[in-house]
Amino acid sequence: MATVTTRKEKIIDYILNGVTIIYFVIALFPVVWVFSLAFKETSQILTWPPQFFFKPTLENFQSLFSGLTGGNTGSSTVDFLRNFMNSLIISFGAVIISVLVGVPATYAIARYNFKGKEDLAFTILSFRFAPELMVIIPIYIFFQKLGLLDTYTGLIWVYQLITLPMIVWILRGYIEDVSRELEEACWLDGFGRVRTFFRVMLPLIRPGIAASGLLAFIYAWNNFVFAVLLGGSRTAPVTVGAMQFISADALRYGDMAAAIVLAAIPALALALYAQKHLIRGLSLGAVKE
Structure with a gap:
């Protein structure tokens, strides 16, 4: 009886841990996605289906520090x-x-x-x-x-x-x-x-x-x-x-x-x-x- 109870507790723990991991992935995904967009070129961002593997670039950060943003979509000055x-x-x-x-x-x-x-x-x-x-x-x-x-x-x-x-x-x-x-x-x-x-x-x-x-x-x-x-x-x-x-x-x-x-x-x-x-x-x- 004790063995059955212990087995049930382990199964419940596995389920709860799995639900927690899934929730963590869903909650963290927007943060990871925004972070990845910061290192993508404009063409890569607008590509469908989305690219999860890409060559990172600092173009967006350079635009912010230079004050000239827009890239291929038209430039404007943003301080x-x-x-x-x-x-x-x-x-x-x-x-x-x-x-x-x-x-x-x-x-x-x-x-x-x-x-x-x-x-x-x-x-x-x-x-x-x-x-x-x-x-x-x-x-x-x-x-x-x-x-x-x-x-x-x-x-x-x-x-x-x-x-x-x-x-x-x-x-x-x-x-x-x-x-x-x-x-x-x-x-x-x-x-x-x-x-x-x-x-x-x-x-x-x-x-x-x-x-x-x-x-x-x-x-x-x-x-x-x-x-x-x-x-x-x-x-x-x-x-x-x-x-x-x-x-x-x-x-x-x-x-x-x-x-x-x-x-x-x-x-x-x-x-x-x-x-x-x-x-x-x-x-x-x-x-x-």
């Missing part, structure tokens, strides 16, 4: 490197300011009791799940009167509607998991509140800061609505700049794929750099005694 730098400036600027503001704000929400605390926390969260189109008109009028349209200052400020709630709500759980007695012991040893915060609390919640900061950066990097309506030719990020590859005469698939590959590098590099903190940050508190 993708400027769009890339705009995305870096806006996304990093928004995340850095959100971390500087969000960490102390989250500490106050998590540690102190004051009237309207939960209402304030919910209001901050509402900025994240509320539709962007719901607030874009008043923000546009506000920016227009203050001269903030198509400026880095304006876009960095409005991107915090995306990044700040993410940081506050992820970090709140980490701060609440840190024992109050630990802070009180530090106070008894002569540490002030400020010194305890910087010397004790910050090292303990560093994984949470890494995880929330990375997720906030990804959301800011991928934002389109705020950038397309509040930005312009001077501050357009990669999400808006990618629209330049779509024209009336052709769709520049190779250039678009190369742009996607380059645009994925910052988030991937940050994830690899913060991998240890990210894994610990996302799993911390998942299992409690």
Whole structure:
């Protein structure tokens, strides 16, 4: 009987593993396909049936760096490197300011009791799940009167509607998991509140800061609505700049794929750099005694 049960468990494991592998292949295929398009010539991209084996070329990447895209389908000027730098400036600027503001704000929400605390926390969260189109008109009028349209200052400020709630709500759980007695012991040893915060609390919640900061950066990097309506030719990020590859005469698939590959590098590099903190940050508190 035990042998039959063990055999059934093995069969179930094989089936589950097979389903997992199939799902993984299906989920990963679009990523691999886009990556392959970035190294194909235009003629190879438009060939039917698709070519899975081909001689790779750097023509699409050269077009992006030179600013002249189109190849055989007609050339046009696209300043993708400027769009890339705009995305870096806006996304990093928004995340850095959100971390500087969000960490102390989250500490106050998590540690102190004051009237309207939960209402304030919910209001901050509402900025994240509320539709962007719901607030874009008043923000546009506000920016227009203050001269903030198509400026880095304006876009960095409005991107915090995306990044700040993410940081506050992820970090709140980490701060609440840190024992109050630990802070009180530090106070008894002569540490002030400020010194305890910087010397004790910050090292303990560093994984949470890494995880929330990375997720906030990804959301800011991928934002389109705020950038397309509040930005312009001077501050357009990669999400808006990618629209330049779509024209009336052709769709520049190779250039678009190369742009996607380059645009994925910052988030991937940050994830690899913060991998240890990210894994610990996302799993911390998942299992409690």
